[in-house]
Amino acid sequence: MYVSKTLINQLLSKTDIVDLISTKIYLKKSGKDYFAKCPFHYENTPSFTVSSEKQFFYCFGCGEHGNIIDFLIKYDNLSFIESLEVLSYKTGIKIVHQNQENVADNYELKQRNSMYKIMNIINIFYHKSLQYYHYNQASIYLKKRGFNFDVIQEFSIGFSNPKQISVSHYFKKSKENLSLLETSGIIIYKKNTANFVDRFKNRIMFPMKNRNGDVIAFGGRVLNNTLPKYLNSPETILFKKSNYLYGLYEIKKKNLKIIKLLLVEGYFDVITLAQYGIHYAIASLGTTTSNQIKLIYRMTNTLVCCYDGDISGKKLAWRTLIKSLPLLHDNKELFFVFLPKMEDPDTLIRKIGKSNFEKIIHHAEPMSVFLFNTLLLQHNIIYPDGKIKFLTCILPLIKRIPGQKLRLYLRKELGYKLGILEEHQLEKFLFSDKKNNIYIKNSQDIQTIMNTLIGLVVQNPKLSQLISKNQEKKLNQINLKNTDLFIKIVKICKKNIQINTAQILEYFRDNIYYCQLKQLATWNHMISKNMIELIFNETLSSAYNMILVSRQNILISRARIKGDLNKLERQELWSINKKLARK
Numbered sequence: 001m002y003v004s005k006t007l008i009n010q011l012l013s014k015t016d017i018v019d020l021i022s023t024k025i026y027l028k029k030s031g032k033d034y035f036a037k038c039p040f041h042y043e044n045t046p047s048f049t050v051s052s053e054k055q056f057f058y059c060f061g062c063g064e065h066g067n068i069i070d071f072l073i074k075y076d077n078l079s080f081i082e083s084l085e086v087l088s089y090k091t092g093i094k095i096v097h098q099n100q101e102n103v104a105d106n107y108e109l110k111q112r113n114s115m116y117k118i119m120n121i122i123n124i125f126y127h128k129s130l131q132y133y134h135y136n137q138a139s140i141y142l143k144k145r146g147f148n149f150d151v152i153q154e155f156s157i158g159f160s161n162p163k164q165i166s167v168s169h170y171f172k173k174s175k176e177n178l179s180l181l182e183t184s185g186i187i188i189y190k191k192n193t194a195n196f197v198d199r200f201k202n203r204i205m206f207p208m209k210n211r212n213g214d215v216i217a218f219g220g221r222v223l224n225n226t227l228p229k230y231l232n233s234p235e236t237i238l239f240k241k242s243n244y245l246y247g248l249y250e251i252k253k254k255n256l257k258i259i260k261l262l263l264v265e266g267y268f269d270v271i272t273l274a275q276y277g278i279h280y281a282i283a284s285l286g287t288t289t290s291n292q293i294k295l296i297y298r299m300t301n302t303l304v305c306c307y308d309g310d311i312s313g314k315k316l317a318w319r320t321l322i323k324s325l326p327l328l329h330d331n332k333e334l335f336f337v338f339l340p341k342m343e344d345p346d347t348l349i350r351k352i353g354k355s356n357f358e359k360i361i362h363h364a365e366p367m368s369v370f371l372f373n374t375l376l377l378q379h380n381i382i383y384p385d386g387k388i389k390f391l392t393c394i395l396p397l398i399k400r401i402p403g404q405k406l407r408l409y410l411r412k413e414l415g416y417k418l419g420i421l422e423e424h425q426l427e428k429f430l431f432s433d434k435k436n437n438i439y440i441k442n443s444q445d446i447q448t449i450m451n452t453l454i455g456l457v458v459q460n461p462k463l464s465q466l467i468s469k470n471q472e473k474k475l476n477q478i479n480l481k482n483t484d485l486f487i488k489i490v491k492i493c494k495k496n497i498q499i500n501t502a503q504i505l506e507y508f509r510d511n512i513y514y515c516q517l518k519q520l521a522t523w524n525h526m527i528s529k530n531m532i533e534l535i536f537n538e539t540l541s542s543a544y545n546m547i548l549v550s551r552q553n554i555l556i557s558r559a560r561i562k563g564d565l566n567k568l569e570r571q572e573l574w575s576i577n578k579k580l581a582r583k
């Protein structure tokens, strides 16, 4: 999708990459750059750098790099547009109305903005229906279950009251709104009656908010015996269920340090726990996905998953375990809590209170215990063939874990369980661990004259000022690969005197040169700061020489073909030779 580059440029110029990244990971200043342990690969010594000058990050360990938009996309699992929305929210720069030049291209942005607006209106609509009609079925139900006023406000719980006007009726006069509501999944078009009807009827409404606090979807719970008991909004351009964690916005809003996160099953669990002062519960609303676990581990090192103690609860826990394995670096912890029969967090905490509930969480089963116990139940390891089967089940799972210490611990534990205490005996069963491949991008093939110029100017945009208007014209005659690209960058830089590396790159995001430019932006040219200008000028004159060299080649080959040159040509060649010899 195309978004006006001017707008993106504005967003970038108003955002500081160091400020934004330091709200997410701890950055330490060293010299003019900032360092941290890389959030994208596990490491003991920091190789992740953030440059305030270039507004760029780069990891020497895993090669991950980019500007703040790339960081948000990668770190927070956002789409390009969502990352722009975060910047828009932080800077206060609206992303739609400013740029009229690309009205058609801004369609998706406009659509998203209108959807946010209408979802927030609908949220107020449902919320008021719950509040202003005291003796409605929903508020009676919530009261009976023990929810207090504050928590109902905090989570903006609402009611799709069948006795009140329906959403589809309320908006029936505005075609535009109806179509938006349909796209948002709030109303459904019925072909047989040629009418719009509400998706949610007679349900307690739970708004799902994104990181900016905008409502992006709803969940509704029935008040009678209608099925399904819980109904969620369909996926829309705003709402991707597999990337969403219910309750996360409310936790972040509290601005507390997130030490651990408790993964529970439903809306009511999150809300009741919050009412009892547990502000670290989130719900995955169905099967937990890898993306959700990734998101969780971005915010905390400790995840405690809470499930029913019955067979279906254990099955769900197992699925979560399997999905978590590739994310278990040595600094990450995973625990499981299995609740007593017929209890969920919502009912249990009401019976036993906060401190007893937290004791249960504190004594949660570590991932290793759950892993071994589950597989040991399925295999009889008294006999050799049982041992082999057990091994063939558990070994591939252990191998998926990236944390070396955790892997080693599980191997030891495995030897102990099987009665193979000799390390070399166990070795026979185990394949050797491959070391994580650390790769550093090879920059050898990029060192041509033009790439040097591009790299230098991308890293030091002010160099563009050294090129005069006349020289700019001369550049057009250079017949080297990527000359056009260099000219384009110089023009962009000259137009925006304050431009930085990150902003230049953003101009080229959808361009075929984007990868090459990103590489050049992180290229370590080993040129000391005070020499950069000189080297740039020298490289530039070598580039101009290339004009002479190519003319020289033409004249020489012409002489060869024709046998001789005319007088003018001879003079030209002679002067070129002299000029080149002087250099």
Ligand SMILES: [Zn+2]
Pocket: 038, 039, 040, 041, 048, 059, 060, 061, 062, 063, 064
């Ligand atoms: Zn890294």
